[in-house]
Amino acid sequence: MYVITANNISKKYISGNDKNVLFDDMSLHVHEGEIVFISGDYGSGKTTLLKMIAAMTPPNHGKIKVLGKDLLTIQKRSDWRLKHIGFLTKEDSLIPYLTVKQHLLMGLEDTASDFELFSEDAKYILTMVGISEDQLNQFPESLTKVDRLKITLARVLMGNPRLLLLDELTSELNEEQRFELYRTIVEFSRLQNITIILTGENESCDIADRMLKLENGKLMEVNDNTKFILH
Numbered sequence: 001m002y003v004i005t006a007n008n009i010s011k012k013y014i015s016g017n018d019k020n021v022l023f024d025d026m027s028l029h030v031h032e033g034e035i036v037f038i039s040g041d042y043g044s045g046k047t048t049l050l051k052m053i054a055a056m057t058p059p060n061h062g063k064i065k066v067l068g069k070d071l072l073t074i075q076k077r078s079d080w081r082l083k084h085i086g087f088l089t090k091e092d093s094l095i096p097y098l099t100v101k102q103h104l105l106m107g108l109e110d111t112a113s114d115f116e117l118f119s120e121d122a123k124y125i126l127t128m129v130g131i132s133e134d135q136l137n138q139f140p141e142s143l144t145k146v147d148r149l150k151i152t153l154a155r156v157l158m159g160n161p162r163l164l165l166l167d168e169l170t171s172e173l174n175e176e177q178r179f180e181l182y183r184t185i186v187e188f189s190r191l192q193n194i195t196i197i198l199t200g201e202n203e204s205c206d207i208a209d210r211m212l213k214l215e216n217g218k219l220m221e222v223n224d225n226t227k228f229i230l231h
């Protein structure tokens with residue numbers, strides 16, 4: 001089953017007399033549970049592609065279906081996005097005065113009947129992303145960049161997304177941290193059958209089932225040393 005089908009997509013931004021054509025008759029198909037890495041130069045359109053998939057900006061031409069829904073037919077896009085999609089960037093969105101665990105329980109009164117249940121879920125997810133028990137009551141400022149990103153990720157996972165869009169998530173991490181975060185991502189995505197698209201500037205990503213490169217408005221499949229155009 002496909003989680004994403006994007007067919008014959010064109011996208012351009014026009015400002016005054018300048019026309020910036022980002023995508024030209026581009027197509028993309030992603031299976032459920034697949035991890036796809038998309039690389040591309042600075043400004044090649046990686047973020048725009050993820051935003052189109054998340055129904056945050058429409059293509060000029062072509063059709064995108066995500067989780068079986070034609071994005072143009074979705075009425076309340078932000079509700080739909082919140083329910084099904086996790087969108088993360090390299091910026092963590094942690095709040096200085098909340099502890100690690102409180103970040104996952106935000107908006108929940110500790111007197112609520114399901115507080116204990118959510119609290120257990122939060123602990124489980126934090127453990128799954130590699131946060132230790134003694135970090136649960138720490139504040140963000142005492143944490144490393146990679147742990148901050150793991151907590152941001154854990155927060156998103158609390159919403160049970162079926163699709164994760166990770167835009168240059170690891171671009172400020174060193175090799176070792178990147179490997180650690182990637183390993184975490186693979187473990188939970190396999191466990192929960194989450195489909196993932198990651199982007200990055202011209203780097204490789206060992207964990208991906210498939211690697212694509214965005215070049216001249218098209219996606220090319222990268223297979224070892226060979227490249228071929230998808231559409």
Ligand SMILES: Nc1ncnc2c1ncn2[C@@H]1O[C@H](COP(=O)(O)OP(=O)(O)OP(=O)(O)O)[C@@H](O)[C@H]1O
Nearest residue numbers: 013020022040041042043044045046047048049201
């Ligand atoms: N809302 C917008 N209006 C006009 N131009 C835009 C808009 N969003 C992006 N662009 C332009 O489109 C191009 C691609 O931007 P995008 O952020 O998608 O690329 P990217 O590959 O993610 O780049 P980066 O590596 O900088 O994150 C850039 O030239 C950018 O300035």
